[in-house]
Amino acid sequence: MKVMVVGGGGREHALCWKLKGSQSVSEVFCAPGNPGIARDARCVNVGAEDIDGLMELALAEKPDLVVVGPEVPLVLGLGNQLRAEGFPVFGPDKAAANLEGSKSFSKRLMHEASVPTARFEVHVDVEEAIETIRAWGAPIVVKASGLAAGKGVIVAQTEKEAIDAVRDMLSGNSFGEAGSQVVIEEFLTGEEASCLFIVSGDTILPLASSQDHKALLDGDKGPNTGGMGAYSPAPCVTEAIANEVLETVAHPIINALKKKGAEFIGILYAGVMLTEDGPKALEFNVRFGDPECQPLMSRLKSDLGEVLLAAANKKLDGVELEWHEGTALCVVVSSDGYPASFDKGQSIGGLDAVEAAGTTVFHAGTAEKDGNIINAGGRVLGVTAVAPTVKEAQQTVYSALEKLDWPGGFYRRDIGYRAVAREAS
Template sequence: MKVLVVGGGGREHALCWKLKRSPSVSEVVCAPGNPGIQREARCVAVGAEDVDGLVNLALSERPDLVVVGPEVPLVLGLANRLREEGFPVYGPDKAAANLEGSKSFSKRLMYDAGVPTARFEVHVDVEEAIETIRSWGAPIVVKASGLAAGKGVIVAQNEKEAIDAVRDMLAGNSFGEAGSQVVIEECLVGEEASCLFIVSGDTILPLASSQDHKALLDGDKGPNTGGMGAYSPAPCVTDAVASEVLETIARPIIAALKKRGAEFIGTLYAGVMLTEEGPKTLEFNVRFGDPECQPLMSRLKSDLGEVLLAAATKQLEGVTLAWENGTALCVVVTSEGYPADFDKGQAIGGLDAVEAAGTTVFHAGTAEKDGVIVNAGGRVLGVTAVAPTVKEAQQTVYAALEHLDWPGGFYRTDIGYRAVAREEGK
């Protein structure tokens, strides 16, 4: 079958890479794609947020399946439009995508559905928000309610930091429309994990567990980012934890959406904190995580095209997934200065040597200029390896990164450190 993938980041590169290797898939088309994706798919220059352009592209290409990678086109209703034209789509309709598009909607839905999560309040008024912060104390979490590319979350260690964040979002317009409403939450303590599910109506198929590293710097210090690296599986997600997340978080939220007339088809991403009281929900996303998608696709043995088509056509019941043993680990290389300002257009060399050292390089924020790969975004590369142990996967990636010729590139040096410590019995 022919598959159209929407998006141009590291997640979409991983999806195209896996779909190209799926026996059920004869051709992969990607819009808009990137220089790395060009090796796996035919790229067409239609933007991921150009809903009309993407519908016209689908009408022209007539794919057997459309896979929508990023959250923005889903929130804009791309899946609705494509389904109206008769295409099988992997990705939720606009109403269900609101689970990620509005944190205030998501938190209220969790509360109504009895899904375990942090105590919260929603505010649009600066002074009322400050009053809550002073009443609750710190540490405390301040979130922009709308889409902020994974960066609209401030884990404030003191009240001043939280108040500055609220003023920045509500009065300073630092996140635009996304920050016109803020969610203030109690700060949960524990280990964070990513639990993803392929959902098709009432059928929920868990993916392997993974763990992201959202903070910019080693030891989980510094500002939040869209993700600095990830690995799968996450040892902290035992079989018992995975079962609890499925029954107390995934099933209730999908049922709550359905009750409101929003049937979910696509990936449900539950970011959970493993607290002493059990798993609690930090956030929901409505698509594959980035960078979690890269290690997940690297470990998946099943035919991805077959699985996603089954979900899109409501035939997922009875489908199972097979995984490679061992660990897949991805280190994200960013532009120096991310998540704040950074320079673009810097030449990136050594990519072939990085891959020759036993990794797969997934492109995220890259472009091609005069035949040279250059950086075009904040998160630029996802260097990924699969090995029998977390330590070996980690060592493979970092050894390979020594071949990267990009002085303006930056990456954490400790991705997977929690799992390595567990492996070594520390």
């Protein structure tokens, strides 16, 4: 079959790479793709948020399956439009994508469905929000309700910090429409994990567990980023915890959506905090995590095209997933300066040598200029290896990275440290 992939980051590179290796797939094209994706798929220069352009492309190319990588086109209703034209789509319709597109909707639905989650209130009024902050005290969490590309959450250590965040969101302009509602949440402590499920109607198929590192610096310090590395499996997610998340989080939320008339087809990504009182949902995303997708695709043995087509056609029941044993670990190389400002256009060398040392290099913010790969975004590469142990996967990636010739590249030196410690004990 012919598959269309929407997006152009590391996640989409991992998806295209895996689809290209699928028996069931004869052709993959990607909009807009990137120079790394171009090795695995035909790239077509249509932006991932250009809904009209993507519809035109689909109508011209007639793919047998469309896989939508990022959340924005889903929240904009790309799934609805494609389905209306009869295309099988892996990715939810707009109403179901609201689970990620609106944190207030999502939290209210969690509450209705009795999904364990942090206590919360939704506010549109600055003074009322401040009253709640003063009543609950710090630490406390303030979230812009709408899509904010990972920048809309403030984990405030002081009441002042929380109040400033609320003011910034509700009366400032930093978040636009996304900040017109805020969610105030109780602060939870514990280890965080990503629990992803392939969902198709009533069928929910768990993927292997994974964990990412959101902080910029070693030791999980420094500012939040889109993710500086990830690995799968996550040893903190035992089988019992995985089952608990399936039963107390995934099934109830999908049922609650269905009761509202929104059927879910695609990835349900539950960000969970493993607290002393059990796993609690922090949020939902409606697509693969980036960078979690890179290690997950590296470990997946099953034919990805077949699985995603089955989900898109509501024939997922009975499908099982097979995984490579061992651990897959991905280290993200970013442009030095990210998540603040950085210089673009630096030439990146040594990529073949990095891969020859036993890794797969997934491209994110890269571009091509005069035959050279250059940096064109904040997160640039996802260097990934699979090995029998976390320690070995980590060593493979880091020794391969010594071959990278890019003085302006930055990466953490400790991706997977928690899993390595667990493995050792």
